[in-house]
Amino acid sequence: MNFLNEVALHYPDAIQLAAGRPTEEFFDLADVHRYLRLFCRYLADELGYSGERVRRTVLQYGRTKGIIHELVAENLRLDEGTEVDPESVVVTAGCQEAMFLVLRALRADERDVLLAVSPTYVGLTGAARLVDLPVRPVATGARGIDLDDLVAVVRRERAAGRRPRACYVMPDFANPSGLSMDLPTRRALLAVAEAEDLLLIEDNPYGLFHGDADRLPTLKALDTSRRVVYLGSFAKSVLPGARVGYAVADQRVRDACGGVGLLADQLSKIKSMLTVNTSPIAQAVVGGRLLASGCRLAGANARERELYARNLRRVLDGLAERFPSAADGVTWTAPTGGFFVVVTVPFPVDDDLLARSARDYGVLWTPMGHFYDDVTAVRALRLSFSTVSPDRIDTGLDRVAALINDRLGRPAVAVINRDRLADGAAGEP
Amino acid sequence: MNFLNEVALHYPDAIQLAAGRPTEEFFDLADVHRYLRLFCRYLADELGYSGERVRRTVLQYGRTKGIIHELVAENLRLDEGTEVDPESVVVTAGCQEAMFLVLRALRADERDVLLAVSPTYVGLTGAARLVDLPVRPVATGARGIDLDDLVAVVRRERAAGRRPRACYVMPDFANPSGLSMDLPTRRALLAVAEAEDLLLIEDNPYGLFHGDADRLPTLKALDTSRRVVYLGSFAKSVLPGARVGYAVADQRVRDACGGVGLLADQLSKIKSMLTVNTSPIAQAVVGGRLLASGCRLAGANARERELYARNLRRVLDGLAERFPSAADGVTWTAPTGGFFVVVTVPFPVDDDLLARSARDYGVLWTPMGHFYDDVTAVRALRLSFSTVSPDRIDTGLDRVAALINDRLGRPAVAVINRDRLADGAAGEP
Incomplete structure (x- = not known):
């Protein structure tokens, strides 16, 4: 995962939908x-x-x-x-x-x-x-x-x-x-x-x-x-x-x-x-x-469980809003818990695409190829939602959707916050 | 070293000249x-x-x-x-x-x-x-x-x-x-x-x-x-x-x-x-x-250094008192620091002897064979002095000397505290 860490270090302001770390909200x-x-x-x-x-x-x-x-x-x-x-x-x-x-x-x-x-x-x-x-x-x-x-x-x-x-x-x-x-x-x-x-x-x-x-x-x-x-x-x-x-x-x-x-x-x-x-x-x-x-x-983890459940709902609802039609060729898993959702797309997903996503779209995720023997052929990406706020999930999903739609050469469906994308990787709250 | 740990657990009151742990005197x-x-x-x-x-x-x-x-x-x-x-x-x-x-x-x-x-x-x-x-x-x-x-x-x-x-x-x-x-x-x-x-x-x-x-x-x-x-x-x-x-x-x-x-x-x-x-x-x-x-x-370790140096002198002086003649066939290293002195004896030293030492003499040390490929042939034992008080070093050396002399079938030389040996492994302060 060294490449992933390097990309994250290089684009510190990109929205983090890659890291599988626990929330820091209750750290004391x-x-x-x-x-x-x-x-x-x-x-x-x-x-x-x-x-x-x-x-x-x-x-x-x-x-x-x-x-x-x-x-x-x-x-x-x-x-x-x-x-x-x-x-x-x-x-x-x-x-x-x-x-x-x-x-x-x-x-x-x-x-x-x-x-x-x-x-x-x-x-x-x-x-x-x-x-x-x-x-x-x-x-x-x-x-x-x-x-x-x-x-x-x-x-x-x-x-x-x-x-x-x-x-x-x-x-x-x-x-x-x-x-x-x-x-x-x-x-x-x-x-x-x-x-x-x-x-x-x-x-x-x-x-x-x-x-x-x-x-x-x-x-x-x-x-x-x-x-x-x-x-x-x-x-x-x-x-x-x-x-x-x-x-x-x-x-x-x-x-x-x-x-x-x-x-x-x-x-x-x-x-x-x-x-x-x-x-x-x-x-x-x-x-x-x-x-x-x-x-x-x-x-003792009731707060954490509720936070992750809320984020999971936000991701699943957000994907459904942004990809309303099954004809898109974009599908995703619907877990009932945990930290991860996997999005399948109709094109190969590799480290190059991640680098472009970080640079041009300001969002980080994990190419699913890293979890297989054969990296190149995999057409899916993993979204983590454990360390982000609901607002940043929305913005992150906007950016992921923009990347996918650009890649497919078609206009975005239901891009809710186009203006948020404009200030891109320049600086985040 | 599992056998050594087991012996130590089995004879908790034996004097510890085996463990290479640091002193606990300044733990806070x-x-x-x-x-x-x-x-x-x-x-x-x-x-x-x-x-x-x-x-x-x-x-x-x-x-x-x-x-x-x-x-x-x-x-x-x-x-x-x-x-x-x-x-x-x-x-x-x-x-x-x-x-x-x-x-x-x-x-x-x-x-x-x-x-x-x-x-x-x-x-x-x-x-x-x-x-x-x-x-x-x-x-x-x-x-x-x-x-x-x-x-x-x-x-x-x-x-x-x-x-x-x-x-x-x-x-x-x-x-x-x-x-x-x-x-x-x-x-x-x-x-x-x-x-x-x-x-x-x-x-x-x-x-x-x-x-x-x-x-x-x-x-x-x-x-x-x-x-x-x-x-x-x-x-x-x-x-x-x-x-x-x-x-x-x-x-x-x-x-x-x-x-x-x-x-x-x-x-x-x-x-x-x-x-x-x-x-x-x-x-x-x-x-x-x-x-x-x-x-x-x-x-920052001046206190610790002085404690270990004092214990080292005590061990070296104590060995010299108890084995005054080179004809004994008992020799030892003379380090200028560290935690360990190695005593060479004219008979094989193995885990059985250690077990006997723990049971019958109330003192633990480490058979040097553990530090070689071929365990059996080694005629030496390692004494650690990092976690013991000077008094217990004296008693421990008395016991080691008694073991060695008994093993050689001769009376102890300069056994300073024969009475301390008598209450053996029964209980230590």
Whole structure:
């Protein structure tokens, strides 16, 4: 994504519909101090630690699997209806490290491959590249995963002598597609995993932001046979700046010495060679947030959920206004939550077009090609709406519509704010 | 090191001469709050950031290479006499991540090998294992590296069709040997690296703790031709709980697209797939500490340096008292600083002996075999003195001496506190 960052740096005044970051509207530095104090008080009052032990816990080297595993397990119980042994939780330097640890643990030799629903989150593809684990795409279909294709890919790989070690999925408001799996699809996916003896890696950064729809149980909550390694992130539900995520890896696996132990303990060994342990200061901040909310982050993120839901409605309504006719050849996904909408257009979308969009139209988005093996052929772009105000969504969509219509060589339909476009990239409030 | 941790957990009352952690004597939770505030004030007052931008800098996702690179560069200028471009600094989730990033960047295929002075820090060996980079030992000699052996290993590897990508060294108070390179050795090592076209990876966690001796310039400070990738840690000089370290990688290298750029930017790309960025909250804590000290950590660590120097004298004097005769067959290194002394004994030292030492003698140390390829044959143990009081050093040495003398089947010499040994592992103050 380096090119995308460069474009964003080069056109700082362009409207940001590219970045998948959480809203900054509720950021408060005082929270960091408050959470730290809360966590230290919890260590002293609830766990009975001496002052010396509190200081050591937060300031010294510490447990490789982390110090907030009990709170994470409690959060999973309350928010996800998932009972996990805290010993199966590995707290990581962001969810990205959790991804790396799991892939590194699964990769034994060059026969191993990873399956992933395509389009695929770039962080997953990057981590897989770091451990030399090839990624085989599985079609996403209309329901977040095409199970027939999944089975076909597993069997084809096995027939070729390769070992599909797991399939990576984001069942809730996937990045980048925005799509979710319905409940029957989740159950069917677990059944396929069981039948084909396949591990599932469930990544769930957006589950709490389910808009106006009901939440569905995670795969991990439905998992009765430890088929699912669950990846959690606090970047969106607490603070990105803490860089704290985790993996739940309760699978029983054979270790190097022939004994049987938790996959979490294998991840811990790898982590000890990678980052030693996750900053306990950063963990204390997240721990304090968990304590402040009674370990219920779903409730604690009600404001954020409403903000993202409002923005999502604005984007979907705005696209319908600007492209009223299906004959336009412009279509888009209609997620019920999350951070992303994907717009399909009748022409190729690449980095050059993005550069032109930034320069001539003052709006940034992400070419969908970045989420596929073959970048060039993709005719779609991803719009993120998590860090923009409703006004800027309107202006951003005006600009996206102007770009698309210019590209198609036709006048814009329902350009609501032509005058706003005129002062373009010159300067934004 | 999992076995060592287990032994320590199992015998919590044993005297800790195994852990290479910094002293907790000056730990203060209020410092964390103070440093955070100082860093935020610096962003606002010195860099002129708006409140919104300060919040975004500390709480949002951020620059992959970090946000305290300017302060790190200033610290290197003031404390090490090293001028580095802040753009060549990559701030990492502890120095361990820096190690991983460098090794991952250097490892292209199975022909690549890494050289490392033996005995070698286990974190280096672990990171090398994660990236499938074989480690070839180079003899340490009396001066921290045997240069003849270095040249011989480089040439032997090349003759066998392999590519020695770098040699890993810890020129100041190495972990585990405690040995340092003198100035002529440093210059000669740089000359060898130049002559043999070899990169050096300099790891420097203990340089500030130089006891009563003068500090010597780092390899990086003497490096005029960008032969040295420098690894820095704030675990000992600021706080382990921040988990913040860094690499200085100012080498010009060819990237995947054929362009030429900084090695630091290649490390940054790898980091974006590993941990995305280092927690800016944790960086802010370290940044605040740097600001509080005018970026002079050498001065700011005067108390710590004196404590470690005092403990080092206590260990060296205590060993001399307990093993007065060279005929004992018990010898030890005499470092001038750092955290470690290595004791050589006339019998094999392994994990079983450590377990017995913990159970029967109430003292923990580290079998030196852990720092070699071949664990079993090593007849030495590492004593750490960074987290113990002088009294406990005395008791710990009594216990180590009792173990050694019992093992040699002879009465203890100069056992000063036989009565202290009697209440053994039952409970410690």
